Amino acid sequence: MKNMTKSLIAATLAVGTLAGCQTTPSVSTPMAQTLTTDTLEAYNWQLVDAKRTNGDQVTQLFTMPSQPLTLSFFENNGNQRVSFMNTCNNMGADYSIVDNDVQLGNVLSTMMACPEPQASFDTATIATVQGKYRLNKNANNVPILTIRNDNQVAYFKAVAK
Numbered sequence: 001m002k003n004m005t006k007s008l009i010a011a012t013l014a015v016g017t018l019a020g021c022q023t024t025p026s027v028s029t030p031m032a033q034t035l036t037t038d039t040l041e042a043y044n045w046q047l048v049d050a051k052r053t054n055g056d057q058v059t060q061l062f063t064m065p066s067q068p069l070t071l072s073f074f075e076n077n078g079n080q081r082v083s084f085m086n087t088c089n090n091m092g093a094d095y096s097i098v099d100n101d102v103q104l105g106n107v108l109s110t111m112m113a114c115p116e117p118q119a120s121f122d123t124a125t126i127a128t129v130q131g132k133y134r135l136n137k138n139a140n141n142v143p144i145l146t147i148r149n150d151n152q153v154a155y156f157k158a159v160a161k
Contacts, residue, residue: 088114
């Protein structure tokens with residue numbers, strides 16, 4: 001009986017030691033996802049934050065909180081398109097996915113003479129959508145589209161269409 005007790009204690013210690021050596025990934029660490037047209041087109045992408053490289057908010061994008069910049073990806077006659085919603089002018093571009101990044105064609109826009117702050121919103125929109133696209137999920141498992149360029153980084157959350 002004594003040998004059996006020693007064996008059980010030794011086995012328990014061995015299992016406990018091995019379990020202590022295991023590592024688990026942090027829940028808050030964003031997990032990079034593969035960009036696909038299906039994923040982009042499944043949601044509207046609503047701007048939640050945009051910061052310049054110095055940490056300042058891109059204030060021109062937040063002048064109308066009830067109408068945030070929203071990206072809407074879709075297919076039109078066999079072409080992949082993206083529209084930039086809540087802008088004063090109608091704006092959009094063709095897009096493709098190359099090496100897990102969104103490549104935009106020329107951004108097309110109507111040419112209405114928009115008053116401020118809408119004119120600045122439109123200008124900031126064009127600057128924001130030009131960059132390197134990445135898809136992650138946040139701690140709540142919500143898809144987040146990140147666009148980063150030399151001047152700023154913007155985060156868009158997935159919103160049901």
